[in-house]
Amino acid sequence: YGIAETAHECHAESETCSSDAATAGPNHDLNGCRLVLAARTPLEQQYHDATGRKLGVYANAPIMRGMPLLPSRGDITGDLVLHLIDVPEDETTSKDSASQLNKWLSHGFLLDASSSGYGGNYEGNGRILTALPGLGMLASSFRAGESINYSDAGKNQNNGTNTPSSKKGPNTWASIPTTDEANQPRRYSPLAGSFALNYNLTFRATRPLSRHEEVTVDRSGWFRSNILHSSRVEDGNSDTQAAMIKQYENEVCLDAIIYPSRAKNGRGAFASKFIPEGSVLAYSPVLPVSREELLYLRKKEKKKENVNQREQLLLNYCFGHSNSSVLLFPYGPFVNFINHAPSVTGQSSEDETDATVANVRVRWSEMFRQKDDVVDPRSMTPPQLWKRPNPDGLVLEYVALRNIQPNEEILLDYGSAWSNAWKEHTKRWKDDPSNHDSGPESINESKSNDYSPAYIMDDVVSNLRTAEEQLQFPYPQNVFTACFYRYEHTEESNNEVKSSIKTLNKATPWRMSRGLFDMVNLRPCKVIARETATDSHSQSGKNFYTAVIQNRPGLSEIERIPKGVKHIVSGIPREAFRFVDRPYSSDEHFDGAFRHFIGLDETGIFPKSWLDEND
Numbered sequence: 001y002g003i004a005e006t007a008h009e010c011h012a013e014s015e016t017c018s019s020d021a022a023t024a025g026p027n028h029d030l031n032g033c034r035l036v037l038a039a040r041t042p043l044e045q046q047y048h049d050a051t052g053r054k055l056g057v058y059a060n061a062p063i064m065r066g067m068p069l070l071p072s073r074g075d076i077t078g079d080l081v082l083h084l085i086d087v088p089e090d091e092t093t094s095k096d097s098a099s100q101l102n103k104w105l106s107h108g109f110l111l112d113a114s115s116s117g118y119g120g121n122y123e124g125n126g127r128i129l130t131a132l133p134g135l136g137m138l139a140s141s142f143r144a145g146e147s148i149n150y151s152d153a154g155k156n157q158n159n160g161t162n163t164p165s166s167k168k169g170p171n172t173w174a175s176i177p178t179t180d181e182a183n184q185p186r187r188y189s190p191l192a193g194s195f196a197l198n199y200n201l202t203f204r205a206t207r208p209l210s211r212h213e214e215v216t217v218d219r220s221g222w223f224r225s226n227i228l229h230s231s232r233v234e235d236g237n238s239d240t241q242a243a244m245i246k247q248y249e250n251e252v253c254l255d256a257i258i259y260p261s262r263a264k265n266g267r268g269a270f271a272s273k274f275i276p277e278g279s280v281l282a283y284s285p286v287l288p289v290s291r292e293e294l295l296y297l298r299k300k301e302k303k304k305e306n307v308n309q310r311e312q313l314l315l316n317y318c319f320g321h322s323n324s325s326v327l328l329f330p331y332g333p334f335v336n337f338i339n340h341a342p343s344v345t346g347q348s349s350e351d352e353t354d355a356t357v358a359n360v361r362v363r364w365s366e367m368f369r370q371k372d373d374v375v376d377p378r379s380m381t382p383p384q385l386w387k388r389p390n391p392d393g394l395v396l397e398y399v400a401l402r403n404i405q406p407n408e409e410i411l412l413d414y415g416s417a418w419s420n421a422w423k424e425h426t427k428r429w430k431d432d433p434s435n436h437d438s439g440p441e442s443i444n445e446s447k448s449n450d451y452s453p454a455y456i457m458d459d460v461v462s463n464l465r466t467a468e469e470q471l472q473f474p475y476p477q478n479v480f481t482a483c484f485y486r487y488e489h490t491e492e493s494n495n496e497v498k499s500s501i502k503t504l505n506k507a508t509p510w511r512m513s514r515g516l517f518d519m520v521n522l523r524p525c526k527v528i529a530r531e532t533a534t535d536s537h538s539q540s541g542k543n544f545y546t547a548v549i550q551n552r553p554g555l556s557e558i559e560r561i562p563k564g565v566k567h568i569v570s571g572i573p574r575e576a577f578r579f580v581d582r583p584y585s586s587d588e589h590f591d592g593a594f595r596h597f598i599g600l601d602e603t604g605i606f607p608k609s610w611l612d613e614n615d
């Protein structure tokens, strides 16, 4: 069936193992492994999903409904979420010469924040694209339009007859991510704005998964934005997938080796068990992108002259080389949590007494080399690389430089260019008086005490203020209130347009419905009145709000409240409100935030053909 039952004495539960026992590496030990990453077999590739994935994620053991797919320890149970700000639409007509970010989007590696449901749509005023490294990018979603019954595919390989699909949808679900500053607030830490604020994207099984079943994620938002196909794409029949054909090969364990947790430098990755020297502790496919593409201007800045370009936060998660425009974004589970430490003690960038030393390095993985890549992308020139129709196919592996003990932090040397840039950044940061408690408030508005991130406001403000109260007691200028609400344009709302005065007296009652607390339903929402319930039972004493609901960018025509209509909703509970950071106000937009890629200069693995010509 393609699954090698590798004999191995070093199991997930055991705390210490001898290095001889694990020559194959913990990733090849499929005992106690919940998920595997594997290459689809050529037969399976014919039917793989519309996003064009060549690798897939499969259950290696039965997974119960509601269970997280990746095991974790402690309070961080899921991967991080990165938003790309104000990404220009593609102006090219040919798919091959499309920009890499637009290619990532058209292959389902990125989601459009306005329809994805993972937040981010208020980060900027332009097009926001979201990357969900880990399962969100690795796993397949729905299958291609003419979805196929796999038992038939096994018998009759290419006759084009399709059986109806089960229409069950994806078998996993992820709640909205957690947001916080990882204890690095902008007034007190040079790290502020240099790492992802959104994390904990935890995928759980929505139904019992059987062993070998493919893990699929919800990309309905992606399908909604309809990049590749004009008609909705159906899912495959996963019940029959496992039965007949060999679906995949070259599988490696995806979980049980590293886990995310809080670290000195934001969040970090830690060893779940003993990792012997020389073994591979993580595999991560990478997507190439040019440095120029991670430069951007805010929507309003695009028409102005002499504006400095900004750098996307994603840059800090990419591998690169000082003499190349090629960057690589890794999207294996949890690898983006891996922090930097120098290779030699005493070279720590910020603390000379710090004794931590890197314990992993990266190298190319030959395991998932795509047989149909006629030319290895590593021997292409950058212009050739940018023209590849599929952006994926390159995989890196993280190798232990020495024995790593359970719960040790996994640390990678980000290279001298990164260390020097970080040293310069911390020096600049220390020299800036507005970064210290005693510093004058007025120097930098974005650091003033009036700033309070939305996630903190949500924690501390239990009773919302009405618009009138806010005149006297305003919220910090960087936030606004939003609420979960579904609006559908109907005949009745047409009448509202005709007599908007009438609507002032007529409030629509707020109703809870399935899926309402999805981020796509979060709209700006102005509180105009607060009422405390006095009636019977459990609701007594609880506050309910009346609010004017507004449109958010990216809504379809039917979801938009027509111009001139004041849509008032009453009886909204506090749980249905969220404070939201105004566009360009969260830490990642912060002017002084550190930006640098992870350097591969000294590793010897950076392909020569990607270097700038004069090198």
Ligand SMILES: C[S@@+](CC[C@H](N)C(=O)[O-])C[C@H]1O[C@@H](n2cnc3c(N)ncnc32)[C@H](O)[C@@H]1O
Pocket: 080, 182, 191, 194, 195, 196, 265, 266, 267, 268, 316, 317, 336, 337, 338, 339, 340, 341, 349, 350, 422, 594, 596
């Ligand atoms: C690839 S991410 C690593 C994960 C990151 N700590 C997080 O919480 O998402 C790279 C970022 O981590 C932080 N970082 C990693 N190692 C660091 C170090 N030794 N010193 C300072 N910052 C570090 C910086 O913010 C950097 O931009």
